[in-house]
Amino acid sequence: MKSFIKRCLVAVMIPALLVGMTVFSAGAVAEEEVILSVTAKDIDDYGFRGAVQSALDEAAQNATAELPYTVTVPEGEYDLSYVLRVYSNTTLDLRGVTLKRSGAGAGNMLRVGDEDGVNTGVTGYAYENVRVFGGTFDGNFGENTIIKAFHTKNFTMDDVTVLNEKEGHMTEFAGVDGLTIRGCIFQDQRLTPGNYGYEAIQLDVLHPFHITNGRCEDLPVSNVLIEDCMFADMPRAIGSHTAVHNRPHNNITIRGNVFNDMSSIAIQGLNWTNVTITKNVIDNAPRGITLYSEPGGCTYLSGKLAQKGGTQSHVTDAYQAPGKANITINYNILTDIGTSDDKYASYSSQGIAVLGEKLTARSSVDSGDESGGLPAGDYYIDGANIHANFIDVRGNGIRIEDVRNASVASNEIVCSKNTVHKDNYYGVVVRGNASASTVSYNTIMGAEVNGIQLDGTNGGSVTKVRFNRISNCGKYGIGVYDMSIDKIEDNDIMGTKNIGLFADGSKINYLRWNRIRNCLDSGIWLTSTTTATTVKSNTTVSCDDSNSFGRNTAQSHYSSSSALTTFYLPWDTTDKVGAKMGVGSMFHIAPDVRPTNAVATFSYSSSDEEVVTVDQGGMAYAVGEGQATITVKSDNNITKKYVITVEGDGGVSHLTAKPSAPVIILGDADGNGTVESADSAMLMRRIVYIETPCDDVTLSRGNVNDDLFIDVMDVTYIQRYLANIDTPYEIGKRIK
Incomplete structure (x- = not known):
């Protein structure tokens, strides 16, 4: 059984060294820990359960909050x-x-x-x-x-x-x-x-x-x-x-x-x-x-x-x-x-x-x-x-x-x-x-x-x-x-x-x-x-008895409809013209018609279904980051538009002015608009499962090589960019 102490993520930064660059400090984002490795020989000698439990028992005797242990097991x-x-x-x-x-x-x-x-x-x-x-x-x-x-x-x-x-x-x-x-x-x-x-x-x-x-x-x-x-x-x-x-x-x-x-x-x-x-x-x-x-x-x-x-x-x-x-x-x-x-x-x-x-x-x-x-x-x-x-x-x-x-x-x-x-x-x-x-x-x-x-x-x-x-x-x-x-x-x-x-x-x-x-x-x-x-x-x-209101007379009601002249989106006030949505959030559009006795049906469409989709019931769903316009159209061809920016993974906030298009910069892991050393530190925290103040959608901007994973290679490329070394990816530039 082999053990060593890992300090401040040095072990996981080795791939960065292999590409010939200086590794900038990500900060002390992890405590020291003891890596206790169960080997194939240990398993041959003591059996799988005996070898692994022996390592776990050693950790039980020695591990502390200040010096935790990690027991690793060979693949198989x-x-x-x-x-x-x-x-x-x-x-x-x-x-x-x-x-x-x-x-x-x-x-x-x-x-x-x-x-x-x-x-x-x-x-x-x-x-x-x-x-x-x-x-x-x-x-x-x-x-x-x-x-x-x-x-x-x-x-x-x-x-x-x-x-x-x-x-x-x-x-x-x-x-x-x-x-x-x-x-x-x-x-x-x-x-x-x-x-x-x-x-x-x-x-x-x-x-x-x-x-x-x-x-x-x-x-x-x-x-x-x-x-x-x-x-x-x-x-x-x-x-x-x-x-x-x-x-x-x-x-x-x-x-x-x-x-x-x-x-x-x-x-x-x-x-x-x-x-x-x-x-x-x-x-x-x-x-x-x-x-x-x-x-x-x-x-x-x-x-x-x-x-x-x-x-x-x-x-x-x-x-x-x-x-x-x-x-x-x-x-x-x-x-x-x-x-x-x-x-x-x-x-x-x-x-x-x-x-x-x-x-x-x-x-x-x-x-x-x-x-x-x-x-x-x-x-x-x-x-x-x-x-x-x-x-x-x-x-x-x-x-x-x-x-x-x-x-x-x-x-x-x-x-x-x-x-x-x-x-x-x-x-x-x-x-x-x-x-x-x-x-x-x-x-x-x-x-x-x-x-x-x-x-x-x-x-x-x-x-x-x-x-x-x-x-x-x-x-x-x-x-x-x-x-x-x-x-x-x-x-x-x-x-x-x-x-x-x-x-x-x-x-x-x-x-x-x-x-x-x-x-x-x-x-x-x-x-x-x-x-x-x-x-x-x-x-x-068109009800069987349109004028029936129980004990109430029908004089103050309508038994026929008027043509729709306008409608409002989607709540009590008319000044909400845009929204910011987090990926995965939804909101429902329920038009408020005028005059009050207008009977209308509506259809809905999105300018970019990779950003927002909307069904024919009026439920808008945020699919991915970006900006899209929802168009609501009545059956007599009156339309309203609602601009939606999708960014982050939060909920829905409705805006009184058209939202600005999101600024998404490749390599900007913390979403502050600039690629800097803090972004590489943020990614390293994510890699070792240390909590970050940013959500996963924001962190995904740090996936600079678009391989579906945030890993050490992303940190490597960001560090190369900060050191003015060319990379095959457009780090620091705005993306959709």
Whole structure:
């Protein structure tokens, strides 16, 4: 076994020296570390597991935060018959290595730390700074979780492939603060109905029913980043089915991942707070994204966990009103949701759902896993922003229940009939004592029942329902029941199989400027139990009974449409003439027509589809950096143009003046407009996976040789440019 100390990245700079140039200092961007190399001879002498574990044990004895160890393994394919254990301040570098679990039913392949008892062993975050870099873990369809980490602070997986799991999780984490999983592949996970190992990445609770050989404690999972990963052929990709009462899993970001062929759901959260789920692509799943509060089952009392583990309880077991959840679900693309049924449980199909729960009595305790026993109370979710998602679904597009301070805006929802799980399905449904500030600017097509269902039977309210474009619904365009709503205005509804806009037992302050056409029953119908303060200037055209407004007279409404004279893009003010978008972000264009009784259809086009694409529902999607103009054209040839600059990987900001074209300079890794030594330092930080203040799109400008990778050769060419040495690439020059 060979070891040496690497200082300040000298080893990885060697390729730069080979091209005959002076290497400029990138700064001390890494601490000293010990490289401990397992050799082929070590493996021949001691066997693969013995040789690698010996190196990991040496690291366990000597590694510190100031002097971490990296254990490297020679490339190749190896059988692994017993678990590898990794400890604090250690990186296991498995690039080019494939590990195959020996025999079905074999144990874990990699675990952080030692095996403990239920009430003996480490507590808190006993292990820290553990990283797995590269490698393939082939579980060979053994029936134990492949990778586990408990009682750990800062666990990272980079570019790891995990394959072939049966009846268990692919990876499992409990009591982890700082979990980063980047660029990993998870594929082929089999689960027989009745078993519990649904998730490829499971955020769990330290209880022996779920976590064997780990001490029981009430530690949640916190500070999670899962990005740029691929998941295929499994029940659930990322999620939780356990939580701690009054101690949520916290600060969770899931972004830029691809999910294919789930048999249950792509992302399922249980008692998560401060959540961002963005720019993910989900294709073919019974359900897409669902976040729950604290359900009566599956949630543990802190006191019970502490008593069982002989550990400290950190929160009360009494009911406490939930704190802010701060959930943001945006810029996700969901397709083919609900084409198959969830074979593990009877869930209704849905694209995106955020669901609280109200317990009227203490929940029962599960005799199997001891969860439950929560006190009665309203376990609502406070704060959910669901916007700018594209959802192709056979089921509910977006569903929120028992949620406070929600908003559902600028989503495009395309519905088809569900043939595998019968239910009443809606484009957007708000119910179960949910309150929302807005349900606006959504395009909803083909909902099985109502396009928008607002049900306040158990309480709830919505402030604004505006600028939604709803078509071809099985019953109503908008259905309102026992709900308090301030404004229902400027909605465009067409082609419903029943009434365009229906309200029963509700209170509405303003119902105006809505355009409803081609419905098989009344345009608008308000029952005698609905109180509506201002009902005026609504247009109903070609409905079975165009003049029906319930108790309201038709004199203040329109039964025929006017020709469109102008329209505005895309929100309440007319001075937003441009936008800046991050790559992967979306926004929905919903024209505001004039006069208010004008009925029009619109088409959309982009001047450069390599920068921005736009579909015929008006959803604009930022594809790559650059500038493009979106043209919106009405059916009577009135047009508006909207200039969009795509730069970086952030969200959408709307501008009051035409945005300047982006300045993209080859080699300018930090995006400040100049190629300088800081850019080479920035790239070196990226190469060794040290956090940078810049996003990946900005850093990609440092990929000067356009080989799809940021590597040492890019640093070399930038250094040559700074030293006035010719390069074959136009470093320092503006590119598209």
